[in-house]
Amino acid sequence: TxxxxxxxxxxxxxxxxxxxxxxxxxxxxxxxxxxxxxxxxxxxxxxxxxxxxxxxxxxxxxxxxxxxxxxxxxxVETAWRRGQLIFSDKPLKSVVADVNRYRHGRLQIVGSGLENLRVSGVFDIKNPDGILEAIIRTLPVRAVEVTPLLVVLIPQDIFRKTS
CATH class of the missing domain: 2.60.120.1440 (Jelly Rolls)
Structure with missing residues (x-):
């Protein structure tokens, strides 16, 4: 240079x-x-x-x-060059920010405590919805499709009745 x-x-x-x-x-x-x-x-x-x-x-x-x-x-740092996202004990907030770079539309976290849930795994950049599905299967969150371009992650137990 x-x-x-x-x-x-x-x-x-x-x-x-x-x-x-x-x-x-x-x-x-x-x-x-x-x-x-x-x-x-x-x-x-x-x-x-x-x-x-x-x-x-x-x-x-x-x-x-x-x-x-x-x-x-x-x-991990160069996984995107190979079409992968690799997370090792990464906060959900950071994972969502990374996924939003590759997903049509937006993921957003709503609810206290969710941002710091930890995510680990190797994912295909070309399948960002697969990452979303893995998050829903493994963490205490639900996905609510507000519009085709906005999916909100909320606590899994938000709709539970209290007695």
């Missing part, structure tokens, strides 16, 4: 600057995650806090908060 014109990716008020590298920037809802496949990058959160990532590392920021530098799982 030209040192006088570095390559930068601007995302949600922060930035990622390439330092002769290969990297992935994933914007999922309010969270921006950067992982490095080769060399290094500099990541700056909207607060101005910055961190340098090396090969095999990743970091996320949300709002102004910079997260901890962690070990990246390259297979």
């Amino acid at each position: 030209d040192s006088h014109r570095p390559f930068r990716v601007m995302a949600k008020g922060g930035s990622v600057e390439a330092l002769g590298t290969q990297f992935v920037v994933n914007v999922s809802g309010d969270e921006v995650t950067t992982s490095v496949q080769e060399s290094a990058v500099s990541v700056t959160a909207p607060s101005g806090q910055d961190v340098r990532l090396m090969l095999g590392q990743m970091v996320s920021y949300s709002g102004v908060e910079m997260g901890r530098v962690e070990i990246a799982d390259g297979e």
Whole structure:
């Protein structure tokens, strides 16, 4: 790259600057995650806090908060290139944000406590409704189709009678 014109990716008020590298920037809802496949990058959160990532590392920021530098799982971070979404103990809120990138229409979570339910699995990007079906089968949620373009996830027991 030209040192006088570095390559930068601007995302949600922060930035990622390439330092002769290969990297992935994933914007999922309010969270921006950067992982490095080769060399290094500099990541700056909207607060101005910055961190340098090396090969095999990743970091996320949300709002102004910079997260901890962690070990990246390259297979997970680049799964979309192979037509997959891979989640390992990921909050439902983040999973829904990822699924919304590939689904015609929108999924939305309504109800306290649902956003932090955990999801794990390997899914086909070309079948986002299959991801929705797996969520409904494995988590205490129900899907309500408000319109063909809006499906709302609600607590499974929301319609139970109280005695």
